[in-house]
Amino acid sequence: MGKIRVLIAKPGLDGHDRGALVIAQALRDHGMEVIYTGLRQSPVQIAQAAIQEDVDVIGLSSLSGAHKTLFPKVIEALKERHAADIPVVGGGVIPAEDIPYLMEHGVQRIFTSGSSTEALATYIKQLVNPEAEKLKAPEKIAHIGIAVKQIDQALSFYTDTLGLELEGIETIETEGVKTAFLKIGSSRIELLEPLTTESPIYRFLNKRGEGIHHIALEADELDERLNTLKSEGIPLINEEPKQGAHDSQVAFIHPKAANGVLFELCQHPKGSEA
Ligand code: B12
Numbered sequence: 001m002g003k004i005r006v007l008i009a010k011p012g013l014d015g016h017d018r019g020a021l022v023i024a025q026a027l028r029d030h031g032m033e034v035i036y037t038g039l040r041q042s043p044v045q046i047a048q049a050a051i052q053e054d055v056d057v058i059g060l061s062s063l064s065g066a067h068k069t070l071f072p073k074v075i076e077a078l079k080e081r082h083a084a085d086i087p088v089v090g091g092g093v094i095p096a097e098d099i100p101y102l103m104e105h106g107v108q109r110i111f112t113s114g115s116s117t118e119a120l121a122t123y124i125k126q127l128v129n130p131e132a133e134k135l136k137a138p139e140k141i142a143h144i145g146i147a148v149k150q151i152d153q154a155l156s157f158y159t160d161t162l163g164l165e166l167e168g169i170e171t172i173e174t175e176g177v178k179t180a181f182l183k184i185g186s187s188r189i190e191l192l193e194p195l196t197t198e199s200p201i202y203r204f205l206n207k208r209g210e211g212i213h214h215i216a217l218e219a220d221e222l223d224e225r226l227n228t229l230k231s232e233g234i235p236l237i238n239e240e241p242k243q244g245a246h247d248s249q250v251a252f253i254h255p256k257a258a259n260g261v262l263f264e265l266c267q268h269p270k271g272s273e274a
Pocket of ligand 1: 014018089090093113
């Protein structure tokens with residue numbers, strides 16, 4: 001397959017072209033051929049340029065607030081010219097509540113300020129070449145980890161008050177923790193008690209007190225997933241999987257990637273999970 005060809009276009013009458021230029025350069029750095037239309041292009045001009053240049057993708061940038069009018073007009077103009085198969089993505093200053101409207105009107109995806117250009121490049125490669133391996137989104141919450149001082153004291157709330165079933169107690173020496181798993185539907189609550197002062201749970205309790213420590217997502221193909229996250233510049237606590245409870249392989253994503261929430265990716269041996 002040759003180089004991916006992208007048209008970056010700036011519809012509208014405003015002069016905000018920094019974002020479009022940043023994106024154009026980033027995609028070039030990822031080996032794509034980028035054609036930039038320049039400022040103040042009408043939807044029809046954009047559609048014509050995309051067809052003439054035979055691009056694989058169109059990227060629209062808008063900071064003027066007119067995206068709800070302009071983006072669907074570009075898609076209309078493509079349809080009128082029998083070029084509706086060229087996918088359109090967008091970015092700029094776009095309030096979250098406008099995104100569903102734009103998707104309903106045919107925009108494939110919106111990248112707003114702060115979004116990583118690595119993630120955009122990966123997305124475009126997959127959009128243009130869907131046969132390329134795509135990792136599935138995690139399908140369920142494997143467990144929610146709660147840091148407690150002592151499992152023996154904490155347990156009765158979960159078993160007696162909430163009526164959850166205690167599945168088992170397990171010690172994870174490498175982490176210096178004792179864990180109790182309580183089943184809730186097909187997910188679990190994991191109580192975590194520190195066994196040593198070196199344990200991350202000990203440090204957490206000292207700093208923040210008892211409470212939610214992490215959310216674990218069931219995620220297969222963990223090695224590949226970590227590589228993808230790394231290539232997208234997502235900060236990881238573990239770049240390689242390590243041993244978790246129940247013979248699982250786990251890795252933690254740094255909370256600064258996720259609004260202060262510590263996420264664990266957790267892969268169980270095939271066939272072992274309910
Ligand atoms: C810099 C700036 C300007 C500069 C523009 C310089 C230039 N050549 O671009 C100047 C000073 C000229 C300017 C002028 C005006 N501005 Co101004 N400006 C900004 C500001 C502060 C930053 C925009 C920016 O460059 N960000 C940096 C770039 C890299 O980020 P970005 O564009 O968001 O791009 C990222 C993503 O959005 C995404 N992305 C962007 N495009 C695309 C495209 C694709 C395909 C993809 C996948 C992703 C993607 O990826 C990028 C990287 O992460 C914003 C406020 C803000 N915080 O956004 C206001 C802002 C855009 N401006 C605004 C306004 C109102 C104006 C003026 C009308 C002010 C005035 N009354 O004169 C004038 C208009 C002048 C004109 N003729 O157009 C408003 C727009 C309001 C709205 N949307 O409803 C904003 C939002 C400020 C505000 N909060 O009110 N502005």
